[in-house]
Amino acid sequence: MADITWEAPFCGEGSSCFRLGTDADGNGYIAVNGQEDHYLTDSLEALRTLITDIKAGKADHLL
Numbered sequence: 001m002a003d004i005t006w007e008a009p010f011c012g013e014g015s016s017c018f019r020l021g022t023d024a025d026g027n028g029y030i031a032v033n034g035q036e037d038h039y040l041t042d043s044l045e046a047l048r049t050l051i052t053d054i055k056a057g058k059a060d061h062l063l
Contacts, residue, residue: 020051028046
């Protein structure tokens with residue numbers, strides 16, 4: 001299992017809290033806070049694009 005460095009939780013108004021993480025191999029991770037053992041992983045660029053789109057309101061229905 002990768003050695004993941006998790007950031008502080010990001011909590012939206014009235015929604016679940018998510019945590020973002022990275023590893024030394026350049027992978028990015030996203031998980032629901034408190035459930036970091038069940039995460040999605042992809043390249044940092046793919047997750048960065050997802051997060052940017054969510055913040056821009058393009059995918060707010062996902063939250």
